[in-house]
Amino acid sequence: MIRGAxxxxxxxxxxxxxxxxxxGVDRRLTAWFQSRYGPPVWxxxxxxxxLFGKEKLVVNGWQVFCAYIYITAAMLSVVxxxxxxxxxxxxxxxxxxxxxxxxxxxxxTSPYSQVGANRExxxxxxxxPLIILAFVGIYLVTGSFKISQVLLQTKPLLASxxxxxxxLCYALTIKLRKSPFDxxxxxxxxxxxxxxxxxxxxxxxxALVEIGHWYExxxxxxxCSLFWATSWIGIIVLVGLTYLCEILIDNTxxxxxxxxxxxxxxxxxLAMSFVNLIWLHGR
Amino acid sequence: MLNTLLFVLILGPFIAAAxxxxxxxxxxxxxxxxxxxxxxxxxxxxxxxxxxxxxxPPSLLGIPTHWWILWGDDxxxxxxxxxxxxxxxxxxxxxxxxxxxxxxxxxLFMVDHSKTFPLFVADNLSLIMVLIISIVGSLICxxxxxxxxxxxxxxxxxxxxxxxxxxxxxxxxxxxNGLVLSNNIIFMYMFFEVTTLGSFMLISYDRSEIALxxxxxxxxxxxxxxxxxxxxxxxxxxxxxxxxxxxxxxxxHMGGIMLTPLALLCFAGLAKAAQIPFQSWLLGAMVAxxxxxxxxHSSTMVKAGVYIALRFAxxxxxxxxxxxxxxxGAFTFLAASAMAVSQSNGKKILAYSTIGxxxxxxxxxxxxxxxxxxxxxLLIIFHAFxxxxxxxxxxxxEQHIGSRDIEFMRGLYAKMPRTAIVAxxxxxxxxxxxxxVLLSKWMAIEAASKHLFVMVLLAVGSSLxxxxxxxxxxxxxxxPYGSQVTPExxxxxxxxxxxxxxxxxxxxxxxxxxxxxxxVAPILSAPSFSVRAGIFDNPTGAFxxxxxxxxxxxxxxxxxxxxxxARKARTSGPYLSGAQTKDPECFEGPxxxxxxxxxxIYYFESIFGEQRxxxxxxxxxxxxxxxxxxxxx
Numbered sequence: 028m029i030r031g032a033x034x035x036x037x038x039x040x041x042x043x044x045x046x047x048x049x050x051g052v053d054r055r056l057t058a059w060f061q062s063r064y065g066p067p068v069w070x071x072x073x074x075x076x077x078l079f080g081k082e083k084l085v086v087n088g089w090q091v092f093c094a095y096i097y098i099t100a101a102m103l104s105v106v107x108x109x110x111x112x113x114x115x116x117x118x119x120x121x122x123x124x125x126x127x128x129x130x131x132x133x134x135x136t137s138p139y140s141q142v143g144a145n146r147e148x149x150x151x152x153x154x155x156p157l158i159i160l161a162f163v164g165i166y167l168v169t170g171s172f173k174i175s176q177v178l179l180q181t182k183p184l185l186a187s188x189x190x191x192x193x194x195l196c197y198a199l200t201i202k203l204r205k206s207p208f209d210x211x212x213x214x215x216x217x218x219x220x221x222x223x224x225x226x227x228x229x230x231x232x233x234a235l236v237e238i239g240h241w242y243e244x245x246x247x248x249x250x251c252s253l254f255w256a257t258s259w260i261g262i263i264v265l266v267g268l269t270y271l272c273e274i275l276i277d278n279t280x281x282x283x284x285x286x287x288x289x290x291x292x293x294x295x296x297l298a299m300s301f302v303n304l305i306w307l308h309g310r
Numbered sequence: 311m312l313n314t315l316l317f318v319l320i321l322g323p324f325i326a327a328a329x330x331x332x333x334x335x336x337x338x339x340x341x342x343x344x345x346x347x348x349x350x351x352x353x354x355x356x357x358x359x360x361x362x363x364x365x366x367p368p369s370l371l372g373i374p375t376h377w378w379i380l381w382g383d384d385x386x387x388x389x390x391x392x393x394x395x396x397x398x399x400x401x402x403x404x405x406x407x408x409x410x411x412x413x414x415x416x417x418l419f420m421v422d423h424s425k426t427f428p429l430f431v432a433d434n435l436s437l438i439m440v441l442i443i444s445i446v447g448s449l450i451c452x453x454x455x456x457x458x459x460x461x462x463x464x465x466x467x468x469x470x471x472x473x474x475x476x477x478x479x480x481x482x483x484x485x486x487n488g489l490v491l492s493n494n495i496i497f498m499y500m501f502f503e504v505t506t507l508g509s510f511m512l513i514s515y516d517r518s519e520i521a522l523x524x525x526x527x528x529x530x531x532x533x534x535x536x537x538x539x540x541x542x543x544x545x546x547x548x549x550x551x552x553x554x555x556x557x558x559x560x561x562x563h564m565g566g567i568m569l570t571p572l573a574l575l576c577f578a579g580l581a582k583a584a585q586i587p588f589q590s591w592l593l594g595a596m597v598a599x600x601x602x603x604x605x606x607h608s609s610t611m612v613k614a615g616v617y618i619a620l621r622f623a624x625x626x627x628x629x630x631x632x633x634x635x636x637x638x639g640a641f642t643f644l645a646a647s648a649m650a651v652s653q654s655n656g657k658k659i660l661a662y663s664t665i666g667x668x669x670x671x672x673x674x675x676x677x678x679x680x681x682x683x684x685x686x687x688l689l690i691i692f693h694a695f696x697x698x699x700x701x702x703x704x705x706x707x708e709q710h711i712g713s714r715d716i717e718f719m720r721g722l723y724a725k726m727p728r729t730a731i732v733a734x735x736x737x738x739x740x741x742x743x744x745x746x747v748l749l750s751k752w753m754a755i756e757a758a759s760k761h762l763f764v765m766v767l768l769a770v771g772s773s774l775x776x777x778x779x780x781x782x783x784x785x786x787x788x789x790p791y792g793s794q795v796t797p798e799x800x801x802x803x804x805x806x807x808x809x810x811x812x813x814x815x816x817x818x819x820x821x822x823x824x825x826x827x828x829x830v831a832p833i834l835s836a837p838s839f840s841v842r843a844g845i846f847d848n849p850t851g852a853f854x855x856x857x858x859x860x861x862x863x864x865x866x867x868x869x870x871x872x873x874x875x876a877r878k879a880r881t882s883g884p885y886l887s888g889a890q891t892k893d894p895e896c897f898e899g900p901x902x903x904x905x906x907x908x909x910x911i912y913y914f915e916s917i918f919g920e921q922r923x924x925x926x927x928x929x930x931x932x933x934x935x936x937x938x939x940x941x942x943x
Contacts, residue, residue, distance in 0.1 A: 082879075082880065083876060083879035083880070084879065084880055084881070084882050085876050085879045085880070085881050085882070086791065086881065086882055086883070086884055087787070087788070087789060088873050088876055088877060089723075089787045089873065091869070091872050091873040091876040092869045092870065092872070092873040093869075094869075095865060095868055095869030095872050095873075096862075096865055096866065096869050098865075099861065099862060099864070099865025099866075099868070099869070100862065100865070103858065103861045103862065103865075106861075107854070107858075112852060112854060113851040113852045113853060113854075114851075115752055115755060115756065115851065116743070116752065116851070116852070116853055116854065116858070119742075119743045119748060119752065120743055120858060120862075122742065122743075122776065123742050123743060123862065126741070126742060126776065126780045126783075129780050129781070129784060130780060130783050130784040130787065131784075132784065133781060133783075133784020133785055133787065133788055134784060134787040134788045134789070135788065135884055136720075136788055136789075136790055136791065136884045136895065136907060136909075137884030137885045137886065137907070138886075138907055138908075138909040139885055140884070140885070141909035142909060144781070144784060145781070145911060145912040148777050148780055148781060148912075149777075149912070151773065151776065151777070151780075152773045152774060152776075152777050155769070155772070155773035155776070156766075156769040156770045156773050159755070159769040159772075159773075160765070160766065160769055163759050163765055163769075166756075166759045166850070167759070170849070170850075171849055171850055171851065172756060172759075172850060172851035173851060173852060226885050227884065227885060289917075297766070297770075300766075301762075301766060304762055304765075304766075305762065308762055
């Protein structure tokens with residue numbers, strides 16, 4: 028019981044702090060790649076605090092509703108993750124947030140928001156099957172969709188699921204809103220669509236969305252960590268390397284079109300997932 | 311007691327139909343329909359409380375029941391033949407004549423009617439079906455009363471066609487009740503044919519050229535299903551010497567020759583449920599008034615197809631047929647979801663979504679583990695409520711805004727706040743947790759995880775499904791800047807069905823653990839989940855239903871509170887790169903002329919276009935069907 032309470036607290040409190048910190052480190056590293064000095068590591072927190080202090084300005088009242096549902100769902104999915112719950116359930120709960128964010132974007136009439144929402148749906152469409160198939164891979168190895176079973180493994184999952192991990196990394200790149208897949212919204216200043224589907228979220232509500240995003244980052248990195256969950260060193264090395272790769276990709280790739288993304292990620296990603304699943308099946 | 315209940319549930323609607331047809335006074339007809347709706351709902355609840363039974367009712371008017379059935383069948387088939395000649399459709403004529411010859415020979419010269427076995431057997435699956443048919447179906451009939459008045463007013467018919475319309479609307483419910491309760495497959499066949507004729511009549515209601523064409527298409531496709539059903543009966547009788555459904559299910563375990571009739575029954579079910587390549591009849595049925603589509607799609611007709619597959623599922627467990635059905639169902643799920651993405655016609659989106667969900671239920675029947683069967687049965691329940699609700703909403707919206715295109719539903723919240731919220735809830739119950747449809751989808755995916763192909767198809771299909779629902783939900787809420795929400799006026803008979811259905815969709819999801827442990831678990835060969843404190847748990851996975859409901863519910867309340875508080879906040883026009891004119895929905899275009907802002911949903915015509923995909927999907931669907939039948943022969 029106490030253990031459960033501690034895990035829930037970690038999920039609710041520590042996860043966003045960690046997510047914000049990761050965002051700060053990300054910006055520092057990106058600046059370093061680009062020979063800039065970059066903001067302090069705590070900058071994301073300052074940004075969010077500032078957003079909370081801004082005046083409330085609303086385009087459509089439903090957006091407020093959607094922002095709250097988004098952060099609730101994101102928080103719940105992280106808590107479920109720390110409680111070692113069912114992987115598919117976590118994905119579906121996370122989807123509640125993602126979908127409501129899109130619904131909110133659709134509710135504003137600005138074409139930027141509308142086009143961004145359409146693009147975000149394409150992104151969801153692209154990454155969801157990959158994540159589901161990665162979970163199926165985990166199921167085929169451990170015999171269960173529960174994270175608690177994954178943690179009982181003695182061999183890192185990565186050994187049996189290498190291709191699925193790569194496919195999951197595609198999903199990760201999309202979910203983190205990194206180039207070349209960042210066309211629904213992006214953290215870069217040079218957004219072609221202003222701020223994509225987040226255009227009309229502003230002030231405190233944008234701050235909520237930002238915190239929700241931190242939760243999601245922690246969730247996705249947590250999913251990655253499952254692939255080497257046998258030792259803490261394994262987790263840190265795997266997740267660290269993966270995230271470094273993400274930053275590198277973000278900085279070296281140009282933004283592509285959604286057609287390219289859907290075609291490329293589905294053919295390569297699904298093919299790799301399928302091959303990996305067949306290996307497991309063949310055993 | 312049981313005799314009375316069966317009489318009310320099965321023959322009651324037929325009597326009501328006759329009254330509707332004969333008494334051509336509007337108010338009396340409305341009263342008959344309302345009374346019948348209440349009576350059916352009450353009778354179904356009573357039957358449900360009584361629990362499973364097997365029973366042979368006494369013969370009507372002293373004439374043996376099989377004679378009634380034979381006459382009923384002949385009247386039905388000759389009526390169909392008449393319409394085959396009237397519309398000069400060769401295929402219908404051939405199929406109907408084939409059925410007449412086979413059926414009469416079979417019943418008169420082959421079947422030994424002296425063998426006795428219970429004519430009606432109900433287990434929990436049948437009882438659930440009776441509840442869905444009688445309650446959801448009745449609500450749709452009630453909704454139809456004011457709807458049809460407005461509809462006829464708009465169409466400007468010289469003479470009201472409502473008597474015939476309501477007659478067939480209620481007949482279908484009686485036939486469905488009969489179908490799900492029958493244990494004698496000859497009975498089943500007759501009721502199956504009644505739904506065929508009923509749907510033909512309802513689709514052809516408008517008598518426009520397109521309505522007639524689509525009705526004839528529905529007729530011949532369902533006649534094909536009927537023909538398959540007859541051949542299945544004959545095969546089953548030749549090999550097993552019985553028409554007792556329970557015996558046939560048990561005999562299936564022996565495999566071999568028994569699989570042929572089961573495969574043919576599945577084929578009949580697949581055609582009835584409009585699985586690819588038969589989807590065109592259900593899509594064509596959209597020309598009919600909304601209550602027709604709602605009834606055919608949610609609680610009756612297509613559900614007859616999945617019911618047959620689930621009913622006979624234990625008979626083909628572990629066979630090639632079962633595996634084929636799993637892949638075929640999953641394929642349909644993916645294909646229908648993909649084609650729905652390219653649609654802007656609200657009713658068509660709903661139609662494809664129905665086909666997809668039915669595909670998922672077939673896939674569950676094919677996977678054939680206790681988990682999968684649980685998923686299939688729960689999906690039938692939850693889908694019926696949400697889908698009926700959405701159809702009725704689209705019907706209501708169409709009568710107000712004059713279009714069923716989702717692009718025209720932009721800003722519906724400002725014009726019809728009630729209906730928009732109800733429709734939004736319907737959409738959310740179709741795709742997101744903690745609602746029942748997603749719960750069953752979760753069960754289905756976990757049950758499918760050992761079947762690689764099925765799994766991949768389901769994974770891709772379910773993301774496509776989320777896509778077309780999410781954007782529709784968003785569209786409903788979008789409202790131009792500064793528009794005032796005008797309260798909506800709605801008649802009692804329109805509002806009541808909508809509220810009951812939306813309440814049912816939400817509350818039943820909360821009751822999912824109860825539904826499972828009281829209704830579904832007793833009919834499974836082994837319990838698929840242990841349910842404790844609202845948590846569905848088994849070694850494969852766990853769905854924390856009540857905890858999730860609790861947290862999301864709290865979040866929902868906070869969100870509602872915050873949104874209410876934000877009403878006081880300053881509002882601003884949508885972002886238009888700073889080129890806004892005084893009207894915040896316009897920007898300053900070339901020559902300083904104001905240009906109205908517009909945007910459209912992405913329909914991905916080049917990828918998911920209906921015309922582009924239908925041909926290929928039909929070919930694949932046909933191949934799967936050939937595999938399914940051929941493998942069993």
